[in-house]
Amino acid sequence: MDRLPPLNALRAFEAVARRLSITIAAEELHVTPGAVSRQIRTLEDTLGIQLLVRGHRQISLTRAGEDYYRAVTKSMDGLREATVRLTRRTKRTQLKVRAYTTFAMRWLIPRLSSFHTANSGIEVLLTASLDPVDFRREDIDGAIRLGDGKWSGTNAYRLVSNILVPVCSPDLGKKVRKPADLDRQVLLHSIARPDDWACWLAAAKAEKLVDARSGMTYQSSAMAYAAALEGQGFAIAQRFLVEDDLAAGKLVAPFRQAVDMGDFTYYLLTPADRNESASMATFRKWLLAQFETTA
DNA sequence: CATTAGAGGCTTATTTAGGG
DNA sequence: CCCTAAATAAGCCTCTAATG
Numbered sequence: 001m002d003r004l005p006p007l008n009a010l011r012a013f014e015a016v017a018r019r020l021s022i023t024i025a026a027e028e029l030h031v032t033p034g035a036v037s038r039q040i041r042t043l044e045d046t047l048g049i050q051l052l053v054r055g056h057r058q059i060s061l062t063r064a065g066e067d068y069y070r071a072v073t074k075s076m077d078g079l080r081e082a083t084v085r086l087t088r089r090t091k092r093t094q095l096k097v098r099a100y101t102t103f104a105m106r107w108l109i110p111r112l113s114s115f116h117t118a119n120s121g122i123e124v125l126l127t128a129s130l131d132p133v134d135f136r137r138e139d140i141d142g143a144i145r146l147g148d149g150k151w152s153g154t155n156a157y158r159l160v161s162n163i164l165v166p167v168c169s170p171d172l173g174k175k176v177r178k179p180a181d182l183d184r185q186v187l188l189h190s191i192a193r194p195d196d197w198a199c200w201l202a203a204a205k206a207e208k209l210v211d212a213r214s215g216m217t218y219q220s221s222a223m224a225y226a227a228a229l230e231g232q233g234f235a236i237a238q239r240f241l242v243e244d245d246l247a248a249g250k251l252v253a254p255f256r257q258a259v260d261m262g263d264f265t266y267y268l269l270t271p272a273d274r275n276e277s278a279s280m281a282t283f284r285k286w287l288l289a290q291f292e293t294t295a
Numbered sequence: 296c297a298t299t300a301g302a303g304g305c306t307t308a309t310t311t312a313g314g315g
Numbered sequence: 316c317c318c319t320a321a322a323t324a325a326g327c328c329t330c331t332a333a334t335g
Contacts, residue, residue, distance in 0.1 A: 008328085022297060035329050037298060042327095054297065 009043035012036045013051060014076050017061055017069035018136055070273050077275045093279045094123050099144040100192070101128040102222040103266065106241040108144070115286050122279045130192060135271035141280055143269045154269045155276075157284060160291045162265035163239040164200050165258045169231035173252040176234075179206035186233030187215030188224040196236040204257040225251075240291075 015025035016036060026033040044051055051065035061069060084093075099108055104126060112124060133143040135154065149156050166182070176182060179201065187197055187210075198212040215233060218224045225242060228235035229250055237251075239258065245251040268287055270276060276284070 033297070034299080034331085038328080041298090059297075 009039040010072060011076075012039035013043055014069065014072050016040060016052070016059070017065065018073065020059065020061075020136065022059060073273055074275050077277075081275075081277065093121065093277070094125055095277075095279050095283055096125045096127070096139060096141045097143065097283070098127050098129055098133060098140050100130065100146070101220045102190075102192075102225075102241065103144055104128050105222045106225065110244070111290060115283070118286070119279075119282055122282060124283065133269060135274070141270070141277070142283070145267055145269050146265065147267060149263050149265075149267055151267075151269060153272050155272050157268040157270075157288060158263070159266045159268055159287065160240050162261040163258050164196055164236055164261065165239050165253050166200065166234050166255055167225070167237045167242050167246070167251045167253050168228050168234045170249065170252050172231055172234070173254040176254050179204040179255055179257065180209040182206070182210045182234060187212070188227050188233045188235040189215060189217040190221040190224045191217060191219050193221060193236075200236055200257070200259050203259045204255065 012025065012029060012035075015028050016022055019025045019028065022036050022040075023033045026036045029036065040052060049064050049068075050062050051068060053060045053062055053065075108126065112126070115122075115124065127140075133140060133145065133154075144159070145151075146162075147156075149158060168185075172185070176185065182201075189197065198207065201207040201210055201212050216227065218227060221235075221238070221241070224235040225237060225245075227233065228237075229245065239246075239253075242251055246253060268284060270280060270284070
């Protein structure tokens with residue numbers, strides 16, 4: 001068949017496959033669920049291929065539907081982008097990026113101004129959250145996430161080595177010689193990363209000598225680092241996040257022992273079923289370049 | 296929450312009628 | 316005789332209401 005199927009139906013199918021819900025897709029298209037259901041049906045009829053599996057109160061894609069959706073959505077993105085190029089040739093484009101609070105505060109935000117000066121046409125809209133990303137349901141172009149690099153349905157770009165190392169203020173650093181000395185010190189924890197101290201102490205062979213649970217706990221690593229800067233105790237830091245403070249002498253790393261978390265580290269995630277926009281490509285290259293020079 | 300049937304509204308295609 | 320415009324027919328889309 002060299003003819004295009006009904007384009008309206010195709011549009012409906014793209015929305016349904018993306019949201020995996022007829023009702024939500026219908027809202028998005030400003031029509032009723034019944035109308036969308038019919039459109040999908042006529043599309044299936046003209047193609048002669050089933051695209052959706054109708055389950056009880058929910059739907060899913062068939063194998064063919066999944067493949068078709070991937071292709072269709074890319075074409076749609078092409079149309080969208082062509083339209084954007086045509087209508088707002090000079091307007092700024094927005095890039096919605098999600099990161100963790102600590103990553104954003106300690107690393108991304110300080111460097112974002114350099115990105116802005118170099119790419120004045122791209123506006124980065126930064127949000128912070130611990131929740132996992134779902135590119136299908138959320139209006140997000142990219143996310144910085146912690147993980148092992150294995151995500152389904154997303155492109156993952158490894159950003160940096162995740163190396164754990166204890167840090168503290170310079171004067172506090174003089175009071176300890178070996179890991180076991182931490183026994184009498186305050187350990188600073190983050191709720192989001194509860195195992196880091198135990199992990200490091202085990203690597204330093206000091207898990208029997210120091211209670212990994214003692215000390216003070218903060219909601220984010222950024223808070224724990226701030227407490228360390230104030231001389232409140234020892235934070236177990238991800239090294240690239242405190243590099244600037246170490247270089248400036250505001251923090252010190254009193255021990256040589258470090259733990260490389262290997263592939264469990266930070267990645268830039270982008271949806272695999274969408275074409276990468278030009279602005280995202282720029283942002284991705286900039287982001288990866290930042291780590292090439294520091295790592 | 297998805298699907299279906301039937302009704303109504305709108306668009307497009309086809310036919311028909313009347314004027315140049 | 317041809318062309319235009321009204322009338323009619325056909326098709327499509329979306330809605331409501333009811334069902335699974």
